[in-house]
Amino acid sequence: MQQNLDYSKLKKQIKNWAIKLGFQQAGISDINLSEAGQHLNDWLKKQYHGDMSYMARHGEKRYRPEALVPDTLSIISVRLDYMPAGLKPYEKLTEQHNKAAISRYALGRDYHKVIRNKLKKLAQKITAEIGEFGHRVFTDSAPVMEKAIAEKAGLGWIGKHSNLLNSKTGSYFFLGEIYTDLPLEPDSKQSFHCGSCTQCIQDCPTDAIVAPFQVDAKRCISYLTIENKGPIPLEFRAAMGNRIYGCDDCQVVCPWNKFTHNTKEQDFQPRHQLDDIELLELFNWSETEFLSKTEGSPIRRIGYEAWQRNLAVGLGNAEATDEIIQALEDKLDSASDLVKEHIEWALDRLVD
Numbered sequence: 001m002q003q004n005l006d007y008s009k010l011k012k013q014i015k016n017w018a019i020k021l022g023f024q025q026a027g028i029s030d031i032n033l034s035e036a037g038q039h040l041n042d043w044l045k046k047q048y049h050g051d052m053s054y055m056a057r058h059g060e061k062r063y064r065p066e067a068l069v070p071d072t073l074s075i076i077s078v079r080l081d082y083m084p085a086g087l088k089p090y091e092k093l094t095e096q097h098n099k100a101a102i103s104r105y106a107l108g109r110d111y112h113k114v115i116r117n118k119l120k121k122l123a124q125k126i127t128a129e130i131g132e133f134g135h136r137v138f139t140d141s142a143p144v145m146e147k148a149i150a151e152k153a154g155l156g157w158i159g160k161h162s163n164l165l166n167s168k169t170g171s172y173f174f175l176g177e178i179y180t181d182l183p184l185e186p187d188s189k190q191s192f193h194c195g196s197c198t199q200c201i202q203d204c205p206t207d208a209i210v211a212p213f214q215v216d217a218k219r220c221i222s223y224l225t226i227e228n229k230g231p232i233p234l235e236f237r238a239a240m241g242n243r244i245y246g247c248d249d250c251q252v253v254c255p256w257n258k259f260t261h262n263t264k265e266q267d268f269q270p271r272h273q274l275d276d277i278e279l280l281e282l283f284n285w286s287e288t289e290f291l292s293k294t295e296g297s298p299i300r301r302i303g304y305e306a307w308q309r310n311l312a313v314g315l316g317n318a319e320a321t322d323e324i325i326q327a328l329e330d331k332l333d334s335a336s337d338l339v340k341e342h343i344e345w346a347l348d349r350l351v352d
């Protein structure tokens with residue numbers, strides 16, 4: 001700690017630099033995350049994390065930032081809007097059963113890289129001003145409770161769907177953090193504004209929000225299509241509809257998202273018409289095409305097999321056409337056992 005540094009001035013500078021780097025907001029959190037840690041442990045005890053063993057793996061490092069990064073005294077939390085302008089409304093897309101509904105955050109470049117680059121630049125600005133300081137940057141990183149940190153930093157409140165909400169812009173934004181050894185004064189927590197609303201709980205296609213602030217990941221389409229490596233349980237396949245990568249339903253129905261601000265980041269613009277594309281076109285991508293078209297995209301992380309698995313379910317929920325049935329039959333021989341079983345399920349639904 002530098003004794004004669006004006007930390008209050010530095011905090012204002014950090015917030016201004018964050019905005020200049022393209023973030024919409026920055027705030028400061030202290031490192032007491034014990035309440036969030038309690039909530040996490042209750043959630044883990046109920047086995048709501050499914051196969052996401054990494055959620056349990058980091059133990060108390062998740063809610064004791066100083067155990068994860070020694071000497072941490074405060075956390076800079078930032079948010080970055082990701083919703084591109086001019087998209088067909090998601091709710092219209094989910095009604096067009098032969099089109100693919102892909103979660104809005106995943107249409108463009110991988111946000112991890114975009115946010116990490118900006119956070120590194122923010123840390124460089126601080127270094128240029130005060131000299132070397134202890135820090136580490138994170139975005140969407142398993143050991144970091146980023147929603148709880150952002151809430152403490154005044155960036156919004158955790159809604160009943162367990163996403164962060166901001167009264168000026170809703171919930172379509174990413175979060176990032178810098179753990180620092182700077183004794184910055186924490187911001188105040190924003191108040192809770194869900195009120196008596198339960199829209200996200202009622203409209204979840206698979207009833208994954210089992211109680212306010214309690215999402216059973218094993219029922220959540222985001223988990224089932226992205227994190228889950230095995231088969232999609234039969235009970236959720238019809239409800240998945242055409243949602244083949246993630247699910248935005250709980251955000252789409254949230255009244256606060258009428259205030260959504262579109263992103264200014266060119267990197268988040270949709271690639272390869274992923275915002276409005278036929279399921280069949282995606283299903284016909286070869287593995288080589290999948291790898292090349294998803295280069296630099298978060299979608300690539302699920303791999304070709306899970307991609308085909310999800311698309312087979314989407315096609316099983318589509319309106320039957322000769323082309324769809326033919327494409328499914330054509331893939332049967334070359335598909336892995338996992339994908340084959342999903343194709344057979346789809347064909348059972350489509351062929352009389």
Ligand code: SF4
Nearest residue numbers: 159160194197200254
């Ligand atoms: S839909 Fe309603 S309950 Fe759910 S997060 Fe939005 S305001 Fe809160």
